Amino acid sequence: MTSEIGSIGSKRRSALCLCGGGITGAMYQVGCLAALEDGVTGFRANDFDLFVGSSSGATVATCFAGGLQAQRMYRALLDPADVLFAFHRSHLLQFDLGEWRRVGRTALSAARKLVSSLASRHPLEYDPWNVWLELDRFYDSLPAGIFTLDAYEQFFAEFMARRGISEDFGALPRDLLIVAHDLDSGERVAFGRGLHPAVRVSRAVAASSASPILFAPVRIDDRDYVDGGIGELAHIDLAVRAGCDLVVVVNPMVPIRSDPLARDIPTGHGRMLHVRDKGLLWVHNQAWRIRTEDRFRRGLERFRAEHPEVVVVLLEPDQGDATMFMYSPMNFAARRTILEHGYTSTTRLLRAPDSPIRAALSRSIRAVAPI
Numbered sequence: 001m002t003s004e005i006g007s008i009g010s011k012r013r014s015a016l017c018l019c020g021g022g023i024t025g026a027m028y029q030v031g032c033l034a035a036l037e038d039g040v041t042g043f044r045a046n047d048f049d050l051f052v053g054s055s056s057g058a059t060v061a062t063c064f065a066g067g068l069q070a071q072r073m074y075r076a077l078l079d080p081a082d083v084l085f086a087f088h089r090s091h092l093l094q095f096d097l098g099e100w101r102r103v104g105r106t107a108l109s110a111a112r113k114l115v116s117s118l119a120s121r122h123p124l125e126y127d128p129w130n131v132w133l134e135l136d137r138f139y140d141s142l143p144a145g146i147f148t149l150d151a152y153e154q155f156f157a158e159f160m161a162r163r164g165i166s167e168d169f170g171a172l173p174r175d176l177l178i179v180a181h182d183l184d185s186g187e188r189v190a191f192g193r194g195l196h197p198a199v200r201v202s203r204a205v206a207a208s209s210a211s212p213i214l215f216a217p218v219r220i221d222d223r224d225y226v227d228g229g230i231g232e233l234a235h236i237d238l239a240v241r242a243g244c245d246l247v248v249v250v251n252p253m254v255p256i257r258s259d260p261l262a263r264d265i266p267t268g269h270g271r272m273l274h275v276r277d278k279g280l281l282w283v284h285n286q287a288w289r290i291r292t293e294d295r296f297r298r299g300l301e302r303f304r305a306e307h308p309e310v311v312v313v314l315l316e317p318d319q320g321d322a323t324m325f326m327y328s329p330m331n332f333a334a335r336r337t338i339l340e341h342g343y344t345s346t347t348r349l350l351r352a353p354d355s356p357i358r359a360a361l362s363r364s365i366r367a368v369a370p371i
Helices: 022-039 056-065 070-078 097-119 128-141 150-162 201-208 236-241 280-306 332-351 356-365
Strands: 014-018 050-054 145-148 175-182 188-192 213-215 218-220 223-226 246-250 265-267 270-272 311-315
Touching: 014 056, 014 236, 022 056, 022 070, 022 246, 022 332, 022 356, 050 056, 050 201, 050 236, 056 070, 056 150, 056 175, 056 201, 070 332, 097 128, 097 145, 150 201, 175 201, 188 201, 201 218, 201 223, 236 246, 246 356, 280 311, 311 356, 332 356
Parallel strands: 014 050, 014 246, 050 175, 145 213, 246 311
Antiparallel strands: 175 188, 175 223, 218 223, 265 270
16 A cells, blocks of 8 residues: 655655564565665665654664665575574563562562451451452552563664664764653654764664563663654654655554455464454454554644645555464564565555556656566
C-alpha cells in the first residue's frame, strides 16, 4: 500500500522514517529498502539526509545513518551464517533481575498486610470488597517490564564498534534522530545531533525499543524512557522541521483486514475464521494496530492540509495479506519469510506503471532502473 502527498519542489532534502513493529517489522523494512535499492537507479538507503527511527526502526535507521546499505543488510539477515549482524534471541530475552527482586520484596509486604488485615477482622465483619481493596496492593508489585534491554544495548554497541559506526550522533555520516517517550512526563523526546549530546546512540536505541510490558523502561539521566512508537505522524513532523520536503515512511504495523467468510487467519492450529482464534495476545495486538492506524491516518490528513509542499511516500504491508500477521513481532526465526515478503511486495509496487514510489524517488534522483 502506498500514499503520496504533495509534489516535489526544487529542494531535495530527504528523510527516511522507520517505525516500530518488533523484529519482524525491522525485517520488513530492510526488505522494502533492499527492493528500492535494486529497483531505482542511484537510490541508496543510506543516502537520505535525515533518518528518523523509533522502536525497532531505531536499530535499522542507525545502521543506514552509519553508512550500511540495505542490500548488504538484506543478504546478511537472509544468511544465518553471515556475521554482519550476529543477533540472537538471548540478546533480548533476558530477565530484569533488579525488577524481579523489587517484585519479591513488595509482593511479600503486600501479602503481610493482607494477612494482617484479614486476621484483625471479626468473621461477621467479613466484606469481599475489602479483600479486593487489599489485593490492589499486588498490582503495584508487578514488574515495570519482564525483560531488560541491557544485553541488546551491549550487543548493538559492539556491532557499531565493529562496523565503525560512531556512538556520537554528531559524528555520524548522516543526521539521525532516535525517538522515545519520557515515561513520567509523557513527552516525546528526540535524541540526535545537538539534542541530548551526551547520550550514546546505542543507549538511545535501547530507550526507543523499550516496548511496555515486555521490556523495562531504559533510564537516561534519572529519566525513564519507553518505546518511541509510531505516534500520530510516524514522526514525519520531525523531518519537516529539519527542512525535508521528501519523506519516505516504512510502517510495518497495520491491522489485518480479514474476510469472516474465508479461513484466512493463520494460527498454530491451521487457518481460522476470526482474529480471536489466535488468542489473547493477538486480540490485543490487532486492537493496538487498529487504534494506531486511526491516529496515524487522521494525522496524515491534517498534515496534507498544513504541508502541501511536502511529499510523503508511505510503504506498508497490504492489509489483506496475512503474511505479516502470521508471526509474532518477536519471531526472529521468521526473518527469511518477512525479508522476502518486504522485498517482493515492494518490487511489485515499483513495477506498477503509476507507482507513486517510483515517481517520487525518480524525480528526486532523476533516474529509474528498468524492472
